[in-house]
């Protein structure tokens with residue numbers, strides 16, 4: 611399928627590991643100019659090198675998306691590097707959850723700053739450029755727990771539920787400008803956060819993934835590339851009538867549509 615992504619400019623936050631890295635590579639393979647943003651310089655350089663070696667165009671920006679000034683630098687970096695913004699993938703994030711009484715104000719605030727305000731600020735900064743260009747795509751990564759919160763799942767599920775509402779409200783407001791806004795709700799996907807958990811717990815990575823996959827209807831944890839292809843579809847010309855929707859990418863886990 612021709613995705614029509616050649617020379618589109620895509621910002622991918624958290625584009626150095628897991629889902630974000632797979633997305634940056636997938637979009638670059640389709641000919642998009644990719645702007646990756648993350649905090650760690652070493653991984654930024656390494657992923658940028660990988661994209662360039664494959665013939666892709668990339669700008670790597672060291673930024674913490676929980677900080678307003680850094681969000682502004684990401685957008686200005688994209689404009690300086692490539693002159694436009696067509697696609698924004700709000701992916702940077704991490705899991706944050708615990709027993710409700712143990713979650714401090716600081717933890718709540720940090721989760722909202724990273725996963726909600728990061729997306730809000732980057733969208734607010736990118737939309738004027740998308741409007742001028744006649745359209746754009748915003749893809750927010752959230753979590754299936756946003757629709758079906760479990761015990762001990764805060765603050766993540768609350769932040770992610772806000773991400774769903776943000777996606778829907780934004781899609782309604784900017785459809786007249788041909789800016790399409792969708793969310794991909796992730797279940798369990800192989801990524802850096804689980805690798806770090808395996809190291810911290812001393813459990814082998816494949817054993818951890820096998821245990822995590824036991825209750826998933828498809829019988830396994832997903833691969834980052836499987837998320838990246840759905841994101842690339844939502845960013846593409848093939849999804850030109852899809853907006854305000856959420857896709858569960860969870861191997862069938864969620865009990866809700």
Ligand SMILES: NC(=O)c1ccc[n+]([C@@H]2O[C@H](COP(=O)([O-])OP(=O)(O)OC[C@H]3O[C@@H](n4cnc5c(N)ncnc54)[C@H](OP(=O)(O)O)[C@@H]3O)[C@@H](O)[C@H]2O)c1
Pocket residue numbers: 623624625626627628629630647648649650651653673674675676701702703704705724751752753754796797798799800801802803804
């Ligand atoms: N994998 C899963 O099973 C799963 C499940 C549900 C939801 N998700 C969501 O999917 C998204 C991607 O997760 P992943 O599993 O692929 O994560 P990952 O492998 O841990 O990668 C996270 C990426 O985000 C970047 N990042 C983290 N904090 C950042 C910050 N403050 N500012 C800028 N960049 C930041 C990291 O780079 P630096 O550390 O260098 O900044 C890294 O590039 C996240 O929003 C996550 O919550 C994943």
